[in-house]
Amino acid sequence: MLKQISIYLSENPTxxxxxxxxxxxxxxxxxxxxxxxIQLSPFFADLAFIMDSATPYVEYGLIAIILTLIxxxxxxxxxxxxxxxxxxxxxxxxxxxxxxxxMSIVIALLSGTLCxxxxxxxxxxxxxxxxxxxxxxxxxxRGIAQSLASDFxxxxxxxxxxxIDYRYVGIVPIPVIIFTVFAIVVGFxxxxxxxxxxxxxxxxxxxxxxxxxxxVDRVKLLLFTLSxxxxxxxxxxxxxxxxxxxxxxxxxxxxxxxxxxxxxxxYIFGGRGNIFGTFIAFWIVVILRAGLNVxxxxxxxxxxxxxxxxxIAIILTxxxxxxxxx
Amino acid sequence: MDLNTNNIxxxxxxxxxxxxxxxxxxxxxxxxxxGENGAGKSTFVKILSGVYTPTEGSIFLDDKKVNITxxxxxxxxxxxxxxxxxxxxxxxxxxxxxFMGHMExxxxxxxKWQDINNKSNEILESIGLKIDPKKVxxxxxxxxxxMIEIAGALSKNSKVLIxxxxxxxxxxxxxxxxxxxxxxxxxxxxxxxxxxxxLEEIRQISDRVTIFRDGDLITTKNINExxxxxxxxxxxxxxxxxxxxxxxxxxKNDEYILNxxxxxxSKKFNDISFNLKKGEILGxxxxxxxxxxxxxxxxxxxxxxxxxEIIYNGESIINNSPNEAINNGFAYVPEDRKQMGIFGSVxxxxxxTSAIPKNISNSIGLINSKTVSKMTNDYIxxxxxxxxxxxxxxxxxxxxxxxxCIISKWLLSKPKVLILDEPxxxxxxxxxxxxxxxxxxxxxxxxxxxxxxxELPEILSLSHRIIVMREGKITKILNNKEATQxxxxxxxxx
Numbered sequence: 001m002l003k004q005i006s007i008y009l010s011e012n013p014t015x016x017x018x019x020x021x022x023x024x025x026x027x028x029x030x031x032x033x034x035x036x037x038i039q040l041s042p043f044f045a046d047l048a049f050i051m052d053s054a055t056p057y058v059e060y061g062l063i064a065i066i067l068t069l070i071x072x073x074x075x076x077x078x079x080x081x082x083x084x085x086x087x088x089x090x091x092x093x094x095x096x097x098x099x100x101x102x103m104s105i106v107i108a109l110l111s112g113t114l115c116x117x118x119x120x121x122x123x124x125x126x127x128x129x130x131x132x133x134x135x136x137x138x139x140x141x142r143g144i145a146q147s148l149a150s151d152f153x154x155x156x157x158x159x160x161x162x163x164i165d166y167r168y169v170g171i172v173p174i175p176v177i178i179f180t181v182f183a184i185v186v187g188f189x190x191x192x193x194x195x196x197x198x199x200x201x202x203x204x205x206x207x208x209x210x211x212x213x214x215x216v217d218r219v220k221l222l223l224f225t226l227s228x229x230x231x232x233x234x235x236x237x238x239x240x241x242x243x244x245x246x247x248x249x250x251x252x253x254x255x256x257x258x259x260x261x262x263x264x265x266x267y268i269f270g271g272r273g274n275i276f277g278t279f280i281a282f283w284i285v286v287i288l289r290a291g292l293n294v295x296x297x298x299x300x301x302x303x304x305x306x307x308x309x310x311x312i313a314i315i316l317t318x319x320x321x322x323x324x325x326x
Numbered sequence: 327m328d329l330n331t332n333n334i335x336x337x338x339x340x341x342x343x344x345x346x347x348x349x350x351x352x353x354x355x356x357x358x359x360x361g362e363n364g365a366g367k368s369t370f371v372k373i374l375s376g377v378y379t380p381t382e383g384s385i386f387l388d389d390k391k392v393n394i395t396x397x398x399x400x401x402x403x404x405x406x407x408x409x410x411x412x413x414x415x416x417x418x419x420x421x422x423x424x425f426m427g428h429m430e431x432x433x434x435x436x437x438k439w440q441d442i443n444n445k446s447n448e449i450l451e452s453i454g455l456k457i458d459p460k461k462v463x464x465x466x467x468x469x470x471x472x473m474i475e476i477a478g479a480l481s482k483n484s485k486v487l488i489x490x491x492x493x494x495x496x497x498x499x500x501x502x503x504x505x506x507x508x509x510x511x512x513x514x515x516x517x518x519x520x521x522x523x524x525l526e527e528i529r530q531i532s533d534r535v536t537i538f539r540d541g542d543l544i545t546t547k548n549i550n551e552x553x554x555x556x557x558x559x560x561x562x563x564x565x566x567x568x569x570x571x572x573x574x575x576x577x578k579n580d581e582y583i584l585n586x587x588x589x590x591x592s593k594k595f596n597d598i599s600f601n602l603k604k605g606e607i608l609g610x611x612x613x614x615x616x617x618x619x620x621x622x623x624x625x626x627x628x629x630x631x632x633x634x635e636i637i638y639n640g641e642s643i644i645n646n647s648p649n650e651a652i653n654n655g656f657a658y659v660p661e662d663r664k665q666m667g668i669f670g671s672v673x674x675x676x677x678x679t680s681a682i683p684k685n686i687s688n689s690i691g692l693i694n695s696k697t698v699s700k701m702t703n704d705y706i707x708x709x710x711x712x713x714x715x716x717x718x719x720x721x722x723x724x725x726x727x728x729x730x731c732i733i734s735k736w737l738l739s740k741p742k743v744l745i746l747d748e749p750x751x752x753x754x755x756x757x758x759x760x761x762x763x764x765x766x767x768x769x770x771x772x773x774x775x776x777x778x779x780x781e782l783p784e785i786l787s788l789s790h791r792i793i794v795m796r797e798g799k800i801t802k803i804l805n806n807k808e809a810t811q812x813x814x815x816x817x818x819x820x
Contacts, residue, residue: 011672011714013717017717061479066539142503192691193690193691194686194687194691194692195691198683200672201669201680204669205665205666205668206671207665208665208667208669208680209669209680210648211626211628211648211658212650212652213647213649213652213653213681215647253669271671272671
C-alpha cells in the first residue's frame with residue numbers, strides 16, 4: 001500500500017510537490033496541541049485568551065520569519081537575541097539622553113541594521129561560517145549592551161509608548177496583527193518572486209548559483225542586514241511591552257527562535273522550507289505554552305515537552321525530505 | 327621482488343575500466359606506465375596498492391599468489407604507493423610521518439622517540455637527504471615531503487615502490503634530485519613503477535615502458551627499443567584516420583568576437599592569447615590539469631586574472647563576476663555537473679530558467695510561472711529530454727538528460743560566446759551525438775563556441791581550430807586540416 005502510494009507520487013511530481021511537504025507535520029502537531037490543550041483545561045478554548053497569550057512571542061515570531069529566509073539560503077544567525085537586547089538598550093539610552101522618541105526609535109533600528117550588516121560583511125567578505133561568526137557576535141553584542149546599561153533597567157517612557165500588547169483591533173492585539181501581516185508579506189515574497197526563488201537556489205547549491213549569475217554574496221549580505229533591522233524592531237516592541245530595557249532581555253531566545261523555524265519544517269542545511277511552516281510553528285509554541293500554563297504544568301516540564309516536540313518534528317522532516325529526495 | 331599480474335580486470339557499476347592486464351615487474355627495474363587520462367593506469371596501480379580490489383584476476387609476488395584487499399595489506403606485502411601530492415600529517419614531525427602506523431610496540435606503549443629519530447636519520451641518510459627528523463612537516467618543500475614519503479616506504483621494508491606522477495609538482499632541479507634517489511633505490515634491488523606524462527623523463531629514468539589505452543594494456547617495450555612517436559601512437563590507437571575532420575568552409579568571415587591577449591594567472595596559466603570568430607568552434611585540448619578550465623573560468627568572471635586583456639566585440643572588458651559575464655553574453659557549461667551545474671533537489675523548470683531571472687518575471691520581480699513552464703517545455707521537446715514533467719527534481723534524471731537541461735538553461739540566455747567544459751562527460755553515446763548536432767547547429771547560427779574536451783575524437787570532429795595547452799601554456803594552435811590525434815598528443819605531452 002505505502003509502496004504503491006510512493007510510486008504513484010513519484011509519477012505525479014506536481015501532486016507530490018503538494019503532499020510531501022514537512023509543514024504538514026507542523027499542521028498536525030498544531031492540531032494535536034490544540035486538542036490536548038482543550039482536554040487539559042476547558043478554559044483554554046477561548047480565542048481572546050489565545051490571542052493574548054501570543055503577544056509575548058510576537059517579537060520572536062518576527063525574527064523567526066527572517067531567520068527562515070537565512071536558513072533557506074544556507075546560513076544561520078545566532079546573534080538575534082543579543083541584537084534584541086542591544087537595540088533595546090541603545091533605544092533606552094538614547095531616549096533617556098533626551099533626544100526624543102522618534103529619533104530614539106530611528107537610532108535603535110539603525111543600530112540593529114548596522115549589527116546585521118557587520119555580521120553579513122564578515123560572513124560574505126571573509127568567508128567565515130555564519131554559525132561560528134554569529135556565536136561570536138552573540139557574545140559581543142550582549143557584551144556591548146551590558147557595558148552600556150550595566151545592571152540598570154532603562155525606563156521612563158511616555159505612557160502612549162508603553163504596553164503595545166494591550167492595544168487591540170477587535171479581540172486581536174496589535175503585535176499579533178503586525179506578525180500576521182509580516183508573515184503574509186514575506187511569505188508572498190519568498191514563494192512568488194524571483195528573489196525568493198533565488199534564496200532556495202543559493203541554499204541548494206551556492207556554487208551553481210554563482211555560476212548561474214546569482215549575486216550570492218550580495219543576497220546574503222542583505223539577509224543578515226535585514227535580520228539586524230528586524231531585531232531592532234523587536235527590541236523596540238519588547239521595550240514597549242515591558243516598559244524597561246535591560247541588557248539581559250531575551251537571554252537564550254535565539255534557541256527558541258531556531259526552534260520555531262525547525263518546527264516549521266525548514267531544512268537546517270538550506271534549500272527547503274517556507275514561511276507557512278514557521279507561521280504554524282509560532283502558533284504551536286504559543287498554544288503549547290499557554291495550554292500547559294492553564295493546565296498548571298511547571299515551566300521545567302514545559303521545556304521537556306517542547307524539546308520532545310522538536311525532536312519529533314526533526315525526525316519527521318528529515319524522513320519526508322529523504323522521501324522527496326530519493 | 328618480482329611482481330606479476332594475471333588477467334587483472336576491474337568493473338565499476340557495470341562499466342569495465344580495466345581488462346585482462348598481464349604485467350610484470352622485476353627487482354632493480356624502473357618500469358614506466360603511460361596512457362591518456364582514463365586509460366586505466368591509475369586504476370591499475372590502485373589495485374596493486376590495495377585501494378581497489380580487482381573484479382577478476384590475481385596478483386603474484388615472487389610467484390606466490392597474494393590477496394591485496396587494503397592499503398595496509400599491500401604495505402605488509404612490501405608494496406607502497408607514493409602519491410602525486412604528498413599525503414602527510416603536516417603538524418607532526420618528520421620521524422612521526424615516516425613511522426606513522428608501524429611504530430614498535432603495542433598501540434598503548436610509549437613512543438620511543440630516541441629510537442624512531444635515530445632510525446629516521448639512518449633512512450634519510452641512506453637516500454642522501456639531510457633533514458632533521460624532529461622538524462615539523464609543515465614548511466618543508468613538496469619535494470622534501472615526497473622524499474619523506476619514500477623514506478616511510480623504506481622504513482616498512484617495501485620491495486615495490488609505485489610512484490604516481492611524482493614529478494608533476496616538482497621543479498626541474500628537484501626532479502634531478504628525485505631521480506638520483508630513484509637510481510640509488512634501483513641499484514639496491516627495489517622494483518619501481520613510475521607514472522608520468524613527460525616522455526623525456528620516462529626516457530631518462532626507466533628501463534621498460536608499458537602503454538595503457540581505454541582500459542587495455544597495449545604493450546610493454548624496452549625503452550631504448552621504442553621512439554616517442556611510437557609511444558604516442560600506441561597511446562592513441564590505430565584508428566586515427568577514422569575520425570572525420572570538420573569542413574571549414576562556412577567560416578570565411580573575419581568577424582572576431584573575442585580576442586584574448588596575454589592572459590595570466592599565477593600558478594594556473596601563463597600568457598594565453600587567442601581569438602575567436604563568430605560561428606567558430608575553438609577546441610581546447612590538453613591533459614587534465616593543463617589549465618584549460620582555469621582559463622575558461624577567468625574569461626567567465628568566476629576567477630580573477632593577474633595580467634592580460636580580453637577584447638570582446640572590439641572593446642576591452644573585464645567580467646568581474648559570472649553575473650556580469652552573462653549580461654555581456656557569455657555562458658559557461660561547467661565540467662563538474664553536480665557541484666556547479668545543477669541545483670539537485672530543485673525542479674527541472676527552476677533549473678532551466680535559473681540564469682534568466684529577468685525573462686521570467688515582471689518589473690517588480692513576480693515570477694510568471696506560465697512563462698517558466700513554456701520555456702522549459704520548448705526545450706524538453708526540442709532536445710528530447712526524458713522526464714515526467716517540468717516539476718520533476720533534476721537529480722532524478724540521468725546524467726545525459728541533466729546535461730541537456732544545463733545546455734537548455736544557457737541557450738535560453740542567448741549567449742554570443744558559449745564555453746563548453748567537457749560537455750559530454752558521463753553522457754551515453756546516443757546523447758553524445760545529439761549533443762554534437764546541437765553544438766554544430768549553434769555554431770552555424772553564429773554562436774562562438776569554446777569547447778574544452780579531453781576526448782580527442784570529439785575535439786577533432788567538432789572544432790574548426792584546436793588550441794593545445796600544457797602546464798598552463800598554449801603549446802600550439804592547430805588548424806583542423808593539420809590536426810590529428812597524434813600531433814595533439816605530441817603538443818599536449820612534450
